């Protein structure tokens with residue numbers, strides 16, 4: 001039995017690369033979509049925000065010397081590409097998804113209109129929120145917190161490359177220890193980089209809990225949705 005009726009799933013853009021150096025790995029995106037299908041099949045309403053780190057980030061190497069806002073708009077466009085790929089893969093897997101963009105690009109995807117998004121969710125369609133918040137100097141983690149609050153999600157699920165929140169970046173520090181749960185205040189005070197502080201602060205203020213877990217661990221998403229012990233819970 002699912003423990004939640006409506007969730008906001010933040011999917012790592014970087015994880016989409018799989019073992020490739022760049023872009024979207026076909027087998028990886030199909031695997032991710034099948035994980036999502038396991039929870040939509042149980043009647044859970046799912047909205048998705050996907051990152052753009054597999055293509056472009058405003059603050060990454062490829063943007064050195066660029067105007068920051070311009071680079072950030074490129075990053076937002078990268079998330080539109082990932083959103084289109086995700087929705088199309090969902091279609092191929094027999095699901096119905098709608099992409100809604102925070103920036104105007106109407107020949108490609110429909111604009112984000114909150115009541116329309118709520119209608120799609122009530123109809124059982126997956127809604128993919130593209131282009132982050134629509135503003136430079138933000139991230140898709142903050143977009144996940146924002147849209148999660150707007151649609152009344154009960155939980156934000158951050159599906160990423162690591163299996164929870166650690167005392168330090170586990171990709172860099174082999175001695176890092178994983179938290180089972182941690183408060184927003186502690187995550188912000190310790191400057192834990194798994195999500196940005198803006199996203200943590202927004203979720204804290206809206207009392208919207210976050211689960212951080214690995215997108216590479218088969219069945220982990222379904223276990224989180226069932227309320228089982230998986231990943232790290234960040235809470236008020």
Ligand SMILES: Nc1ncnc2c1ncn2[C@@H]1O[C@H](COP(=O)(O)OP(=O)(O)OP(=O)(O)O)[C@@H](O)[C@H]1O
Pocket residue numbers: 011012013014015050051052053054140141159160161162164165166167168169170171192193194195
């Ligand atoms: N304290 C920490 N605990 C867990 N992970 C951490 C921590 N500090 C840094 N990280 C790193 O943060 C990464 C997740 O953050 P980030 O949002 O950059 O990734 P993502 O979700 O894969 O990105 P995107 O969707 O932007 O492509 C992890 O892969 C991990 O290496």
Ligand SMILES: O=c1ccn([C@@H]2O[C@H](COP(=O)(O)O)[C@@H](O)[C@H]2O)c(=O)[nH]1
Pocket residue numbers: 013050051052053056057058059071072073074075076078079131132133134135136137138139140141142143
């Ligand atoms: O609200 C937003 C969301 C994203 N951006 C830019 O896009 C890239 C990719 O997003 P990630 O969250 O890093 O995956 C990000 O680096 C920003 O450059 C944005 O400007 N505003």
